[in-house]
């Protein structure tokens with residue numbers, strides 16, 4: 459039987475932090491379904507369809523990954539896909555309380571579903587879609603945070619041409 463994991467999230471947009479979790483999940487599971495939550499964010503920058511298209515583009519060479527959307531209760535979606543495991547990433551301690559609450563609730567109402575947490579890789583510990591959007595909308599260089607296709611999409615959204623950004627220096 460194939461081991462399938464569902465990796466749910468907003469992915470507005472997908473970052474190297476998400477990609478790292480997906481690649482590491484593939485070392486444990488046969489297949490990963492990246493599940494983009496519909497309507498999870500009131501102020502999303504990208505539409506659900508745009509988010510899906512970007513994930514498909516950056517993962518086009520990974521045959522064991524598929525991209526889907528879901529609405530409603532995550533555990534119902536996970537069961538409907540024949541999976542038993544939800545993958546979530548953990549960065550700072552601040553992620554923990556929220557994730558713990560959701561995982562507890564999901565294990566109570568969907569007893570056959572497990573949530574597995576994967577620690578962020580050290581270089582992505584402070585990387586989030588929100589911070590990438592903040593840097594990009596100020597014309598900062600997001601090369602180290604997102605793949606080129608995502609960078610282009612972000613810069614188009616913010617009305618910048620693609621190539622003339624400010625290099626943000628870390629001091």
Ligand code: ADP
Pocket residue numbers: 466467468469470473474475476479498545546547548549553577578579582583584585586587
């Ligand atoms: P959500 O709104 O569901 O948190 P996100 O797209 O922000 O959606 O995140 C999806 C999942 O990916 C979450 O489990 C989040 O903790 C994880 N994640 C996001 N960025 C990183 C990162 N840099 N390192 C590890 N996990 C991450």
